[in-house]
Amino acid sequence: MADQQVDARGLNCPMPIVRTAQAVKALASGQTVEVLATDPGSVKDFAAWSKTTGNEMIEQTSDGGVFRFVLKKK
Amino acid sequence: MDEPINFVAFSGTDDKLQALAVMTAGAAALEKRVNIFLQYWALDAFAKARIDLDHGLAPEAGPEGRARVDAITRAGQASWADTLRMAKELGGVDIQACSLSMDVLGLEESDLDPLVDGVEGVTAFYLSAGEGRIVFI
Numbered sequence: 001m002a003d004q005q006v007d008a009r010g011l012n013c014p015m016p017i018v019r020t021a022q023a024v025k026a027l028a029s030g031q032t033v034e035v036l037a038t039d040p041g042s043v044k045d046f047a048a049w050s051k052t053t054g055n056e057m058i059e060q061t062s063d064g065g066v067f068r069f070v071l072k073k074k
Numbered sequence: 075m076d077e078p079i080n081f082v083a084f085s086g087t088d089d090k091l092q093a094l095a096v097m098t099a100g101a102a103a104l105e106k107r108v109n110i111f112l113q114y115w116a117l118d119a120f121a122k123a124r125i126d127l128d129h130g131l132a133p134e135a136g137p138e139g140r141a142r143v144d145a146i147t148r149a150g151q152a153s154w155a156d157t158l159r160m161a162k163e164l165g166g167v168d169i170q171a172c173s174l175s176m177d178v179l180g181l182e183e184s185d186l187d188p189l190v191d192g193v194e195g196v197t198a199f200y201l202s203a204g205e206g207r208i209v210f211i
Contacts, residue, residue, distance in 0.1 A: 012151050014100040018160050021103035025164070052104045 002034035009038045016042050017049050027073045035069045042067050077206035078107035088129045094211050095157035102164040113172040118179050125155050125187045139173025165166045170194045
């Protein structure tokens, strides 16, 4: 179970990333956030965000148009 | 990563301001510093009395573009002003009004929405921009 959840389903770019960045700010190092998104751009966006910010992507799945990401704060 | 990204916002239609807000929020989420310099019609759209009004779309939108933008707004897309507020909460975003444009438009600092951090001239903007990229919208 992740430490924080972000339900970004139905939100357009860049809101899934913005909401996630807000949530991660409130976490301690090593804590995790689970994100649900439907924006098709989010797969590449979350990969780029993880790479640039150093917050590690530890899980990535998709199910029926819903993308799920679990990220660990640097 | 150390140099900021810098936007000169000139156009005051909602579509161009939305593009500015999206670019800014994305950069802020990537922990980049962002400087925004508001000129002319973009600055006018940040006046307290007008920020929540309909600022129209660029001419190339046409009626079909208008209908598409209206549809995504009804679907709950955040306004450009709200998107910029979220970007500022993430931190590292500074919004300055161009002092010349303030004079042209007859605006005082107290006429501007709190999203605007201050008024400066172009020299101060270049100093903040440093060696970072400058994008004109």
